[in-house]
Each structure stands twice: as C-alpha cells, then as structure tokens.
Amino acid sequence: MNKAPSPILRVSDLEVHYGAAQALFGVDLEVREGETVALVGANGAGKTTLLRAIMGLLRPSRGTILFDGRDVTRTSAVGMVRRGMALSPEGRELFGTLTVRENLELGVLALKLGRSEINRRMEEVLSRFPRLAERIEQQAGTLSGGEQQMVAMGRALMARPRVLLLDEPSLGLAPLITDIIFDTIHQLSRSGVTILLVEQNAARALEASKKAYLLAGGKIVHQGDSDRLLADSRLRRAFLGAGSEDRPEASRIGAAGLTNIRLEKPDMSTQSFMPSFTTEEELREHQLRGLQWTVNHAFNGSSFYRTRLEEAGIRPGDITSLADLRRLPFTTAEDLKDGYPFPLRSVPFEQIVRIHASSGTTGKRKVLAYTQKDVDDWISFFARAYEMAGVTPLDRVQIAVGYGVWTAGMGFQLGCEKIGAMAVPVGPGNIDMQCQFLLDFQSTVFCSTASMALLMAEEIHKRGIADKINIQKVIYGSERSSVSMRKKISELFGGAELFDIPGMTELYGPGTGMECPEHDCIHYWADYYILEILDPDTLEPVEDGEWGEMVVTTLCKEAAPLIRYRTRDITRIIPGRCSCGSILPRHSRIKGRSDDMMKFRGVNIYPSSIDAILSGIPGLGSEYQVHLTRDDASGRDFMKLIVEQGEGVGPERRMELMKETVHQIKRQLLVTTEVEIVDYGSLPRSQRKSQRIFDNRIKDDIV
CATH class of the missing domain: 3.40.50.12780 (ANL, N-terminal domain)
Incomplete structure (x- = not known):
C-alpha cells in the first residue's frame, strides 16, 4: 500500500493574540501537496488570523508552522513568498491607482526576476483570466469586484506558489462571478496547485476541496473529508448533533455559524434567470453588442463564415447598427450537413465539451x-x-x-x-x-x-x-x-x-x-x-x-x-x-x-430521405405520397405511404415490395408506416413540384 505523502504545510498547537485578546487556541492543521483544503467558519472564527499567521503577517504567541519540513514560524512574509507561498487576501488589497499589469507585477517583487521571466508568468496568469488581458492597462480601482478578485488571485499566482492561500475569494461577488472564481479554483487544483481555502460559503468551499477543517471560536471543532461532509447523512447527523431545521443553533455547526452547510436545497425564492434590462433600448444595445461579437467571432474563428462574409463584402468592423443584420448572408440546414461532422465550428477542438445532433435519421445529421x-x-x-x-x-x-x-x-x-x-x-x-x-x-x-x-x-x-x-x-x-x-x-x-x-x-x-x-x-x-x-x-x-x-x-x-x-x-x-x-x-x-420536412413521433423526416430509401428498392417507381393523420381517441399519429410500383413490374410482386418498404422505412427512419403499392402512373403528375406530403393531423387553429 502506498504511503501518504508528508504534509507540505503543518500547523501545530498554534496560538495567536491581539494584545491581551486571544484569537487562536491550539490550532492543528495539515495540508498535503497537490490537495485543496478548506477552512470554514463564521465571521470572527479566526480563519483570516490563521492564514495571516501562516503567511508571516502575524507573529504566533505559541506553536509551530512547518513548510516543506522546515520551521517557518518566525519567517517574514517576503521570506514565505521566496519559499513558495502566496496569499490572495480578504478584501483583495489592490493598489487602485496602479494598472492591472502593475498590480500583477507586485506578486513577484520579492523574487527579483528578470523581465522575460515576468512576462512569461504574466502570460500564464492572463491565460487563466482572459478578462484581465482586455483590461491590462486599466487602473485596478476602476474594475468590478469580480475583476478585482481575479487580479488579487493573479497577483498571488505570479509567484508560482507551491502553496496558495485564498482568503474569502467569493466575498461580495455576484453568483455568476462566484462561479467563475470557483471554476478557476477547480482548474488550479486539477493542475496540481496546493490550496488552503478560507471561505464563509461553506458549501462552495467543501465542493471545491478534498479535506475540510471547521473552525469556531478560534478552535478546530471538526475535520474530515469534504465529500463525506457533504454527502454522508450519518456524518452530517454527527456534526449537527441536536440541531434541527427550526433550531440550527443547537448543533455544533449551527453554533459555529455554519448553517450554510446543508444538504437540503438552498432558498431560491429570490433567484431569477430573467434578463436584467428593463427597457427595449437596453435590449437593442445588448443585441448590437452581441451581433458585433458574433460576426467578429465567426469571421476570425470559422473558415466557413469567413468565406461567406468575405463573399458578401462584410468585415467585422462593418457592423455598426442592428440594421446591418440584413447585410449578412444566410446559413441553412444544408450548410450544416455539408460541414459534417463539425459544421460552423468557430473554436479550437480543445474548447469543445459536447456535441448534440438533430433527430434526422438518414444521411448526415445536423451536428x-x-x-x-x-x-x-x-x-x-x-x-x-x-x-x-x-x-x-x-x-x-x-x-x-x-x-x-x-x-x-x-x-x-x-x-x-x-x-x-x-x-x-x-x-x-x-x-x-x-x-x-x-x-x-x-x-x-x-x-x-x-x-x-x-x-x-x-x-x-x-x-x-x-x-x-x-x-x-x-x-x-x-x-x-x-x-x-x-x-x-x-x-x-x-x-x-x-x-x-x-x-x-x-x-x-x-x-x-x-x-x-x-x-x-x-x-x-x-x-x-x-x-x-x-x-x-x-x-x-x-x-x-x-x-x-x-x-x-x-x-x-x-x-x-x-x-x-x-x-x-x-x-x-x-x-x-x-x-x-x-x-x-x-x-x-x-x-x-416553409419546406417539406415533417416531424413524425419525434423524428424529423425529409422527402429526400424517403426518396433515397425508395430508390434503393428494385421494383418501385419514383412517385409516392405520404399521408399523416392523428387518431382523435388515442392521440397517436399514423403515417401511410402510397408508392407506385415500377414501370413493367407485375402485380405479383406487390406483397414483396410492400414488406420490403415497411422494413427499410423502419430500419432507416426508425418509424413504422403503413405501405400501399399502386399501379405505375396512378399518382398525379404536375409540371411544377408535385405535392407529396399531406399532413392532416392539425384540423383547427394553433392559437
């Protein structure tokens, strides 16, 4: 059996005082290399104090801190950065009048790196936070809260830390931005970065971590695997003790203020997925920005769209109003089929996470x-x-x-x-x-x-x-x-x-x-x-x-x-x-x-599909009709296919042709149809397009 790796960070019997007031009481904590450990607790539990003590920003009054086996209890913050630790602090603590670039470069100030190495690390950080690349020369104080959090995390990552300390990364952020921040935390964890995560949103912290410590009143009140805490009902009962839905404060976690650790659904009464705009003008402005983005994205990412747009004399910068939409070329279902298996693709393959296809059943599906x-x-x-x-x-x-x-x-x-x-x-x-x-x-x-x-x-x-x-x-x-x-x-x-x-x-x-x-x-x-x-x-x-x-x-x-x-x-x-x-x-x-496609029992069927099937059955002619009806009693749809036999084919083959047609329609279209074989020339001809699809399922209004 493989022996577990030694902890890269070990805190033993740690105590911290602010003057006469004691903030931490005999804290013991371990973090192994490559894992994410969550430290959760209510406001005032001592989470930030513990991180600052580990980072060298506070002097412990008792206990030891070992980093990679070495005692760093009295080491300064600069010394901790040089040893491979970095902190993204609560409240971000950015320099608002400095640019994004300048704030990021502060993360390697203690390392005294050359310009080329700083630039390489800058590129790595910007690849993780593309939004910052667009604002690299913007003053940090003018950024949104979510963007400022990205700068704070990016500044810490500039040091390429062996251990990253994250203090309340979701504090004050909107849910969608919080999702982005935690996605980044997951990515960092998957890439092997060791993380000690302090987060009041216990549910998010537990989801993002492997192990968790519950801190209350400056003391560790419990520790264990995060997934067990989230999923094991027996463990939860052990944590919750005598607490109930009506009196969560009676439990150990409730007493620690951790009532947001829960298996039951959160209160979603205030959640809304409706757009935030309130006027038609705001909607039009949003649509114009989206249209400009789409044309630029498609032009630069898709060879198909680039060719089409160039043929139409359109370049991304030409879209200045919604009226310019009418200048753009059309795209059709045939374009999707011609581009199979990745039609209209406008991103690299490594960015594609899924494909779906239409319910067509023959030929090349629309994927x-x-x-x-x-x-x-x-x-x-x-x-x-x-x-x-x-x-x-x-x-x-x-x-x-x-x-x-x-x-x-x-x-x-x-x-x-x-x-x-x-x-x-x-x-x-x-x-x-x-x-x-x-x-x-x-x-x-x-x-x-x-x-x-x-x-x-x-x-x-x-x-x-x-x-x-x-x-x-x-x-x-x-x-x-x-x-x-x-x-x-x-x-x-x-x-x-x-x-x-x-x-x-x-x-x-x-x-x-x-x-x-x-x-x-x-x-x-x-x-x-x-x-x-x-x-x-x-x-x-x-x-x-x-x-x-x-x-x-x-x-x-x-x-x-x-x-x-x-x-x-x-x-x-x-x-x-x-x-x-x-x-x-x-x-x-x-x-x-506006075309002849029909949908029968959830399957999209084109006349061309039926053409192909019938032309592959020797003895059948080219003319046919499809009649769709619905039984009012059962609500089931029915299809009847009337097909001419080929010229010169005798009536003795009708039963054989009917059975083969039923079989091929079922095998290739995945639907069952009634088939009637009729004499050659008995179906009506037209100098224009013959009507072949007769859909009689809808007999009254749709509205």
Missing part, C-alpha cells in the same frame, strides 16, 4: 458543438423557461423526452436541476413506468412531446388515476399542437396548465423560449438571439403580425454560432408588451414549415 459557456448559457435560459412557467424548487419534474445525442432530455434535466426542482428522468415511452412514477413520486410537472402528452393523458383517463396523481403543469414541445388538442390534454390530466416550449438543436436545443401564463404567445430569449420573420420566397422582412419564416442569429454562442440561420419554421411576431409584464418579445406558436 452542433458546444463549449462549456454554451452549455452553461443553455442551462441558464432553460431554467428561465421553467421560471416563466412557474416551476419552483418545490416541484417534481417528470421528464419523458429522449436522452442521448438528442438535446431534449439533457436540456430538460439540467434546466430543472438549475432551478432547484427535483428531476425524475424517465425518458420517452414505457407507459407503465410513467404512470407508476406519476403515482409514486407525485410528480407535479410533466415534460414531453405534444403527442406523448396526449397519449399519457388518454392512459391516465383509461386507468382512472387522474385524481390520484399531482400533475399541475404540462410542458411540451417538438411538434405542433392545436387548440382542441391542448384542451383535451389539460382536461384528461385533471386540469393541468399547458406550456409550449420551443427549441431546435441548431439553437442550443429546447428552451429557447416559453409560453407565458397568459397562454397567448411564446416569449423568446432576445438577449441570446435575434429573431427575424421573413417572407420565405423573397427573404424580405414582413410586418409584425404577419406570418413568415423564422430566421435566427445568435449573440453569444461560441462553438457553432448562427448567422441568419433559416429555421424553416413559420410563425409571426406579436407586437407590443405582453400583459404578463415581461419585457421579452414574443411570437406565435409554430404554425408549420
């Missing part, structure tokens, strides 16, 4: 890549969709959509967890399990396609369990639905409130907008993408309120940005503010498509 920021943005605005529908941390969300390479299941689950609700990830189908989970887990929200929702509603009615389940909301997407279909789903679910959620793989995935509680529109996330409604034939803008094709341009998508992407979905802009009070603009539910 989209994601950076971590793309994923985080998607999760955040998916949580916004749940928030608009009134989902809270008290809800239990049963997710009945597909998982895997498709975006649906992943998006619904991560957004659910982000908002703090309980996810019940069942996946599609399996009606028995769906019903059992509705009963056993008392799910309050059901997420699925429209047809799956109707199928479940019928099954709930058939089994007579509508009064035994607790579904209050149904969130559905992926396909069109009519007013009568929505009404039927709601009634059979016992009066559940329905919310239509749009989305597409190209535009992150589902969750790019949400039906609001007024139920007369879809609010779309105009802070993440610009939506145009164009005439599908002329590609000219239509007036608000008129139906046209939805064209989208992303504002912050990194891995695969979209510039004027033709979605082929037909909708219309609804002018004016919604009565729900949201400033976010809105469009109608999707009415149809």
Whole structure:
C-alpha cells in the first residue's frame, strides 16, 4: 500500500493574540501537496488570523508552522513568498491607482526576476483570466469586484506558489462571478496547485476541496473529508448533533455559524434567470453588442463564415447598427450537413465539451458543438423557461423526452436541476413506468412531446388515476399542437396548465423560449438571439403580425454560432408588451414549415430521405405520397405511404415490395408506416413540384 505523502504545510498547537485578546487556541492543521483544503467558519472564527499567521503577517504567541519540513514560524512574509507561498487576501488589497499589469507585477517583487521571466508568468496568469488581458492597462480601482478578485488571485499566482492561500475569494461577488472564481479554483487544483481555502460559503468551499477543517471560536471543532461532509447523512447527523431545521443553533455547526452547510436545497425564492434590462433600448444595445461579437467571432474563428462574409463584402468592423443584420448572408440546414461532422465550428477542438445532433435519421445529421459557456448559457435560459412557467424548487419534474445525442432530455434535466426542482428522468415511452412514477413520486410537472402528452393523458383517463396523481403543469414541445388538442390534454390530466416550449438543436436545443401564463404567445430569449420573420420566397422582412419564416442569429454562442440561420419554421411576431409584464418579445406558436420536412413521433423526416430509401428498392417507381393523420381517441399519429410500383413490374410482386418498404422505412427512419403499392402512373403528375406530403393531423387553429 502506498504511503501518504508528508504534509507540505503543518500547523501545530498554534496560538495567536491581539494584545491581551486571544484569537487562536491550539490550532492543528495539515495540508498535503497537490490537495485543496478548506477552512470554514463564521465571521470572527479566526480563519483570516490563521492564514495571516501562516503567511508571516502575524507573529504566533505559541506553536509551530512547518513548510516543506522546515520551521517557518518566525519567517517574514517576503521570506514565505521566496519559499513558495502566496496569499490572495480578504478584501483583495489592490493598489487602485496602479494598472492591472502593475498590480500583477507586485506578486513577484520579492523574487527579483528578470523581465522575460515576468512576462512569461504574466502570460500564464492572463491565460487563466482572459478578462484581465482586455483590461491590462486599466487602473485596478476602476474594475468590478469580480475583476478585482481575479487580479488579487493573479497577483498571488505570479509567484508560482507551491502553496496558495485564498482568503474569502467569493466575498461580495455576484453568483455568476462566484462561479467563475470557483471554476478557476477547480482548474488550479486539477493542475496540481496546493490550496488552503478560507471561505464563509461553506458549501462552495467543501465542493471545491478534498479535506475540510471547521473552525469556531478560534478552535478546530471538526475535520474530515469534504465529500463525506457533504454527502454522508450519518456524518452530517454527527456534526449537527441536536440541531434541527427550526433550531440550527443547537448543533455544533449551527453554533459555529455554519448553517450554510446543508444538504437540503438552498432558498431560491429570490433567484431569477430573467434578463436584467428593463427597457427595449437596453435590449437593442445588448443585441448590437452581441451581433458585433458574433460576426467578429465567426469571421476570425470559422473558415466557413469567413468565406461567406468575405463573399458578401462584410468585415467585422462593418457592423455598426442592428440594421446591418440584413447585410449578412444566410446559413441553412444544408450548410450544416455539408460541414459534417463539425459544421460552423468557430473554436479550437480543445474548447469543445459536447456535441448534440438533430433527430434526422438518414444521411448526415445536423451536428452542433458546444463549449462549456454554451452549455452553461443553455442551462441558464432553460431554467428561465421553467421560471416563466412557474416551476419552483418545490416541484417534481417528470421528464419523458429522449436522452442521448438528442438535446431534449439533457436540456430538460439540467434546466430543472438549475432551478432547484427535483428531476425524475424517465425518458420517452414505457407507459407503465410513467404512470407508476406519476403515482409514486407525485410528480407535479410533466415534460414531453405534444403527442406523448396526449397519449399519457388518454392512459391516465383509461386507468382512472387522474385524481390520484399531482400533475399541475404540462410542458411540451417538438411538434405542433392545436387548440382542441391542448384542451383535451389539460382536461384528461385533471386540469393541468399547458406550456409550449420551443427549441431546435441548431439553437442550443429546447428552451429557447416559453409560453407565458397568459397562454397567448411564446416569449423568446432576445438577449441570446435575434429573431427575424421573413417572407420565405423573397427573404424580405414582413410586418409584425404577419406570418413568415423564422430566421435566427445568435449573440453569444461560441462553438457553432448562427448567422441568419433559416429555421424553416413559420410563425409571426406579436407586437407590443405582453400583459404578463415581461419585457421579452414574443411570437406565435409554430404554425408549420416553409419546406417539406415533417416531424413524425419525434423524428424529423425529409422527402429526400424517403426518396433515397425508395430508390434503393428494385421494383418501385419514383412517385409516392405520404399521408399523416392523428387518431382523435388515442392521440397517436399514423403515417401511410402510397408508392407506385415500377414501370413493367407485375402485380405479383406487390406483397414483396410492400414488406420490403415497411422494413427499410423502419430500419432507416426508425418509424413504422403503413405501405400501399399502386399501379405505375396512378399518382398525379404536375409540371411544377408535385405535392407529396399531406399532413392532416392539425384540423383547427394553433392559437
């Protein structure tokens, strides 16, 4: 068995006084090389005093501090830096009138390095904090709190410390900035930096560390593995002692002021994922900045976009107003397929953390890549969709959509967890399990396609369990639905409130907008993408309120940005503010498509896919029709394929051809269809484009 490495830092029986007042009482602490150790406690517990004593900024009155086996108890702060220790202090302690560069260089002042070495270390720090590179000559006092914290950490990292002391790195920072800071801490830990982390936000500190010490009243009251403290209910009970939800102060941790260490969900009542702007002008300014960023990012990062933009005579600096959007070239689904497997890629491969693909089933799928920021943005605005529908941390969300390479299941689950609700990830189908989970887990929200929702509603009615389940909301997407279909789903679910959620793989995935509680529109996330409604034939803008094709341009998508992407979905802009009070603009539910693509049982099917299958079956002709219908009783969709047999083929082959067609459609498109073989020449011909798709599923209005 391998012996554990000796501690690089060991504190023994340490006491510190401020005059006659004693701050630390016999503190013992160890930090091993390469690990992150958290020191958590309430204000006044002695955390900062301990760090300052270790760093040589305070003289202990008793005890020893060993660093790499050497006694450094009386060593000065300069001496500690030279031995390989650095401190990022509470409150940052920057020189506000000095630039970012000058503040960073102070981190190596004690080391007396040459200019070339300082520059190398500066490049390393700026690579960790790219935002600082943009502000390198800016006075530190003019930076935001989060940026100042980056400077403080960067200054400490300039010394390339063997042990990094971090004192309250999240103090006073917004949640999103805190996320960035802790992401950096995780990265430093993974790169082998030894860290002693002082943090009042105990939950974040424990998540970021391997081992933890709990400090109260200047004494270590407990120590142990951080993950056990967070996950082991028996250990938590041992820590919490007699404490209860009503009286946390009665516990050992509660008495130490550490009531933010918890396994239960935090209070999210004040959490919101809605945008911060309050006026349309602020939104337009945000969109212009995003449009300029996207064009510059795509031009410099994607050979495809660079070629397209140069052909259109556009360079990044040419975008000076939102009106310049119309000068940009269009992007289509064909461009994505032609660029397979990494279409529109605008970042290096090492920045890609995930791919998702559309639900097409033949040929080259539309595959989209994601950076971590793309994923985080998607999760955040998916949580916004749940928030608009009134989902809270008290809800239990049963997710009945597909998982895997498709975006649906992943998006619904991560957004659910982000908002703090309980996810019940069942996946599609399996009606028995769906019903059992509705009963056993008392799910309050059901997420699925429209047809799956109707199928479940019928099954709930058939089994007579509508009064035994607790579904209050149904969130559905992926396909069109009519007013009568929505009404039927709601009634059979016992009066559940329905919310239509749009989305597409190209535009992150589902969750790019949400039906609001007024139920007369879809609010779309105009802070993440610009939506145009164009005439599908002329590609000219239509007036608000008129139906046209939805064209989208992303504002912050990194891995695969979209510039004027033709979605082929037909909708219309609804002018004016919604009565729900949201400033976010809105469009109608999707009415149809401007191409021949059809969605059948969650699968995108193009006529070209059917063409390819039929042309590969000897004995069949080239003419066919697809008829889509929906059974009102069961809510199930059905497909019938009528195909001509080839010229000169006898009727004795019809049964063989029918069976082979059913088999190939099932094998290649993953759907089951009824097939009828008819005589050659019996289907109508046209001098123009023949109508081959007959979708009779929607018989009444969608709004």
